[in-house]
Amino acid sequence: MPEMHWTLRWPDGSEERCYSPSSVITELFTPGQSYPLPEFLQRARVAMERASNRVERKYGFACTSAMAQLDKIETRVAGFQGQPDAQVTCLSIT
Structure with missing residues (x-):
């Protein structure tokens, strides 16, 4: 399972490097693509939950790092609530 x-x-112009324990992230995000905040959050939730589930199937326990990353994303998104046109851009996946 490749990390x-x-x-x-983010909508404020800041950049953040995020972690996924699985390549599932490539199924939900495309480098160079921008996503409205609600869509971004939904995709991130699906990606991190799938990634954690893949780890659980392979190793017998959920991935706490994926869930911690999701918590960080949810906290960050909450800071932009009330900005109806806010978008998050996926710059790269490596």
Whole structure:
């Protein structure tokens, strides 16, 4: 199961490198693509839950790192609530 990192640009222009324990991230995000905040959050939830489930199937326990990453994303998204046109851009996946 390859670990992946993906870099995001938040609506305020800041960038953040995120972690995924699985390549599932490539199924839900495309480098260079921007996503409205609600869609981004939904995709991130699906990606991190799938990634954690893949780890659990392979190793017998859920991936706490994936869930911690999701918590960070949810906290970050909450800071942009009230900005109806806010978008998050996936800059890269490595």
